[in-house]
Amino acid sequence: MRLLADVHVKSAYLSALRADGHKMTRVVDTLEPTASDSDIVDHARELDAIVLTNDAKDFTRFEGHPGIVIVPQTGTSAGEVAAAVSRIERLVPDLTGQVLYATDWV
Known part of the structure; x- marks a missing residue:
């Protein structure tokens, strides 16, 4: 799965996801530090990537996104994520428009 990781996603999660074979792109490596949530969703569309974030409040308001997976800040190991x-x-064959919480899949 191709993932676009939001700024505050733990680096341990990113490492574990890469080790599992997922293609990771970090927002901080491809967009300006001041990129808005809307910019991030647009970039995810361009990459055909799922947004990986811990910011449920801001990202769940977007429609037509390629998919969003919410990861916790604490309480879940990198391996579990x-x-x-x-x-x-x-x-889930098509995540388009869906918001899923990783903790529901542990």
């Missing part, structure tokens, strides 16, 4: 994302990839 990677396993959850892999389950989502396997069981």
